[in-house]
Amino acid sequence: MPTFDPFDEGDALTAANLTSRLTVMRTWVNALPARSVQRWGLDAQHVPPQTYGKGHATELFPNGFQAGSPALGGPVGAPFTVCTNSLPYTAGAQPVTYQTFDTDGGTSYGAGGVHGGGWRIPSQAAAASKMELTFDTPAFRLDTYGLGLLVRARVEVYNASAGFLMNDTSVDWGCSSNTASNAQIAAHCGIIGIGFESGAGTRYVLERTVRWNNLLGVARGTMSTSTWIRQTDLSVGNGTIAKVFGVVASQWWAPSPIVDPASDNELDIRTYAINILPIRYA
Amino acid sequence: MPDITYPNTLTAGTTTDADKVAENLFYAEGPADASLEVINRLTKTNLATALITREMVRPGAFFEGATTGHTANRDFFKQMYPANWDADYVDDAAAVAAPVAGLCKSERFDNTNSLCCVSWGFGVIIDDGNLIGTGTNDKAYGFKTTGGGTAGNKTSVHLFVNGVQITRCNWYLRQSDTTMAQFDKGFNRPDPEDIAPIAYHQDSRWEFGAFIIDAENVTTWFTGDTASLSPLLPGIHTAELRVASKKRMVRFKSSNISIFGMR
Numbered sequence: 001m002p003t004f005d006p007f008d009e010g011d012a013l014t015a016a017n018l019t020s021r022l023t024v025m026r027t028w029v030n031a032l033p034a035r036s037v038q039r040w041g042l043d044a045q046h047v048p049p050q051t052y053g054k055g056h057a058t059e060l061f062p063n064g065f066q067a068g069s070p071a072l073g074g075p076v077g078a079p080f081t082v083c084t085n086s087l088p089y090t091a092g093a094q095p096v097t098y099q100t101f102d103t104d105g106g107t108s109y110g111a112g113g114v115h116g117g118g119w120r121i122p123s124q125a126a127a128a129s130k131m132e133l134t135f136d137t138p139a140f141r142l143d144t145y146g147l148g149l150l151v152r153a154r155v156e157v158y159n160a161s162a163g164f165l166m167n168d169t170s171v172d173w174g175c176s177s178n179t180a181s182n183a184q185i186a187a188h189c190g191i192i193g194i195g196f197e198s199g200a201g202t203r204y205v206l207e208r209t210v211r212w213n214n215l216l217g218v219a220r221g222t223m224s225t226s227t228w229i230r231q232t233d234l235s236v237g238n239g240t241i242a243k244v245f246g247v248v249a250s251q252w253w254a255p256s257p258i259v260d261p262a263s264d265n266e267l268d269i270r271t272y273a274i275n276i277l278p279i280r281y282a
Numbered sequence: 283m284p285d286i287t288y289p290n291t292l293t294a295g296t297t298t299d300a301d302k303v304a305e306n307l308f309y310a311e312g313p314a315d316a317s318l319e320v321i322n323r324l325t326k327t328n329l330a331t332a333l334i335t336r337e338m339v340r341p342g343a344f345f346e347g348a349t350t351g352h353t354a355n356r357d358f359f360k361q362m363y364p365a366n367w368d369a370d371y372v373d374d375a376a377a378v379a380a381p382v383a384g385l386c387k388s389e390r391f392d393n394t395n396s397l398c399c400v401s402w403g404f405g406v407i408i409d410d411g412n413l414i415g416t417g418t419n420d421k422a423y424g425f426k427t428t429g430g431g432t433a434g435n436k437t438s439v440h441l442f443v444n445g446v447q448i449t450r451c452n453w454y455l456r457q458s459d460t461t462m463a464q465f466d467k468g469f470n471r472p473d474p475e476d477i478a479p480i481a482y483h484q485d486s487r488w489e490f491g492a493f494i495i496d497a498e499n500v501t502t503w504f505t506g507d508t509a510s511l512s513p514l515l516p517g518i519h520t521a522e523l524r525v526a527s528k529k530r531m532v533r534f535k536s537s538n539i540s541i542f543g544m545r
Contacts, residue, residue: 074372
């Protein structure tokens with residue numbers, strides 16, 4: 001608290017002694033100590049926006065927190081994306097925590113590594129509709145603002161390859177008993193994941209987000225996944241982040257050695273979306 | 283709010299002017315925020331922000347929201363929809379879509395928020411009443427493995443916020459032809475072996491999703507006459523998922539939806 005010097009009885013008023021007292025008050029009010037704020041004294045009018053959105057001095061995502069397919073309206077036509085790539089599967093191999101794949105921005109993100117091939121970032125022709133969000137700062141560190149990213153992605157499955165899953169005697173799946181009375185268990189799966197691109201331009205798919213969806217038994221409408229990305233995740237790259245994106249792939253899921261990469265494994269999707277909530281948690 | 287600057291400077295040697303002194307103390311009609319009148323409405327600019335603790339911030343200042351859910355069966359039959367509408371036209375479907383109990387939530391937001399997020403999840407079965415066949419391949423075809431082109435788009439879900447359709451959240455559910463009641467048909471009862479595993483035949487599925495409306499995209503849907511319905515503004519806001527279907531029955535088994543705003 002400042003030392004206030006009240007007027008005493010009989011003091012003469014002068015500009016100087018008035019001004020000095022006013023100055024003390026002004027200085028104190030202009031820099032109130034925090035203890036001056038009562039419990040719950042601050043409301044939404046006092047606190048800054050938490051989301052680093054539009055109009056914020058540090059705008060993380062200039063195009064908003066949401067990206068994906070354009071609005072769906074009018075007659076429903078063809079799906080936006082046809083994914084016919086197969087996510088390579090190696091019997092007995094263990095997935096890596098951070099899968100890498102190439103940065104080809106054209107049609108297919110493939111051939112990046114053992115587990116990297118076949119991933120595709122859904123996108124219509126327009127780059128603006130990519131299932132990807134780009135940071136305003138190309139090489140951003142999440143710990144700069146103590147941020148975590150809550151990322152959620154979803155894809156509408158429009159079409160999957162014709163399922164010949166059980167008791168299909170037309171294909172030799174390698175099972176010992178391939179008759180009509182013994183069901184085969186190969187299943188066509190759609191796969192969805194979330195990844196990020198480092199400030200150095202390398203793309204990583206977070207293994208913990210990769211979700212296989214049996215398109216016959218479980219996921220017949222939408223595939224979805226979510227995760228929480230922290231600064232520690234970025235250490236696999238150069239410690240910075242430039243983009244967050246969603247990926248899809250297609251593959252047969254079956255006990256080895258049933259998988260037949262040459263089989264029809266088309267996966268068509270239509271609408272898709274990814275959104276991010278940057279939340280200060282540290 | 284700018285700092286207090288005082289509207290008048292008191293100069294030594296001049297005649298005392300009580301009005302000038304008074305204006306420095308309280309001068310609401312003078313230069314904005316210049317007098318000590320500011321004390322009546324202090325804001326963050328008057329504070330040493332580094333010393334603010336969370337106890338000082340009123341609950342709800344950063345985040346407001348609510349959630350709800352439901353677990354009972356909620357059935358939607360095709361007969362409850364108008365006779366003439368085209369399920370393959372999104373706008374047609376959205377126009378007749380009906381809200382789903384357990385997938386609708388209203389909440390009052392006291393503040394102007396930077397974003398409004400809607401999240402949902404539900405389990406649903408689509409039933410078209412057909413008994414599965416007994417042919418070799420039919421056993422796997424309790425539902426359509428493909429969308430079947432436009433002909434397959436018979437059940438769609440639509441997100442509405444404050445009654446405004448969020449057109450980027452229209453999507454279709456892959457159709458199903460099978461029935462849930464395979465043993466109740468009373469004829470051609472299938473061999474149990476033919477319908478195993480049952481999970482392949484009952485057309486149950488789960489849907490999860492979220493959508494964010496923020497300052498960047500809010501004007502896509504909330505503009506002109508609907509601008510005042512923006513979920514970023516203070517007021518009561520509603521998020522709802524509606525379903526339109528031409529299938530025999532759509533059964534929602536479980537559901538939840540949440541709507542929240544962030545400062």
